[in-house]
Amino acid sequence: MLTDKQLIEIGALQTLCETGSNFELKLNWDMLKNREDSESNDFFHYDNGVLVGFLGLYGFGNKVEICGMVHPQFRRKGIFTKLLSKAIEVCIERQYDEILLNAPANSETAKKLLQLITCNYAFTEYQMKWHETEIIEDKDVGIRPSISAADLQLEIQLDVSCFGFSEEEAIDYNNRIRSEGDQQFNIIEFAGEAVGKIRISHEENNTWIYGFAILPEYQGNGIGRKALKKIVLEEHKKGNNIFLEVEATNDLALRLYESCGFQSFHAQDYYRYTKIQQ
Structure with a gap:
């Protein structure tokens, strides 16, 4: 520490x-x-x-x-x-x-x-900030707190299927981030089914969005866009600035965020260290 x-x-x-x-x-x-x-x-x-x-x-x-x-x-x-x-x-x-x-x-x-x-x-x-734009909330998608063992298991499953974690790594990661500061863990629901997750962190009047993922079998149906808009509306009503991060290799995600009013303001380059064996 x-x-x-x-x-x-x-x-x-x-x-x-x-x-x-x-x-x-x-x-x-x-x-x-x-x-x-x-x-x-x-x-x-x-x-x-x-x-x-x-x-x-x-x-x-x-x-x-x-x-x-x-x-x-x-x-x-x-x-x-x-x-x-x-x-x-x-x-x-x-x-x-x-x-x-x-x-x-x-x-x-x-x-x-x-x-x-x-x-x-x-x-x-890219670090992106939301700039005020007209957003119409869609009632088809719901967002609620992650509170049960089944919710946690879904979040672990999403880290495995969407972010390349092994199950053991996803368990350790989720246990660790739950001990880190003031964060909100949310489950995304569609047609009564839990299908995704989205995590929010607050610092003063700034909101950061992390760990946004939808189960592969539900992707391509606009669920992610609707969930993101819902979060943006809620945080905007609180008077918060809203930020997120996205990898440039994920063009679909980049366009999703831009369509919801997010614009890039900083960029971080990542380089893969190749000399693993010593």
Whole structure:
């Protein structure tokens, strides 16, 4: 678990690294604030007591994402390389199937650094914000809280069928995210059947949408679009800003979100680390 002092130091370093740039680092603050004592996921480099380098691991089932940063005045000193080397050792020890390096799409510094690492471009993830547009709520789709063992089993099934988790990984993942902060877990219903899930996180007046999935046999019927519109309407009535993330490789999902009024405002590039065996 990270201390309050460490969280403040990470936040200060992030602010410094982003100042004067046109990008944002993706440090998954919801996960940083809820680290487990049993795992080492964060790596620090100090200079005279000041944090000048940080790298975090973010596990999602059988894959892990890595994001790091170095104080602008301490770059080209091998700090990030040392942090990454330690992190890769941990990833290999935990036997992740996929290791993804995350970097802001607009960061030239990150692109130059990635040229020195054994990795290949995988995909781009877009952060999207909803811009007010007319939405007509459809009554065919319902959304309710996830409360029962059967609901949890459906969420596990959806992570397996839609996100490539193994069942064991999906169980561990769902148990972990339920201990992370203020989140709402919801079940999507259609024609009286539970067919999907959607998770919501709130921070002040901002709403983030995560883990949005529909069972494969129900996809292609407009259920996802109707469910998303329903959530947007509810959060908009509360006066909240509404955000989500989507991978560019999923063109159907991208068009779905755009048709509901979402527009991209930041992009994160992901690179697949290829030197797994050491």
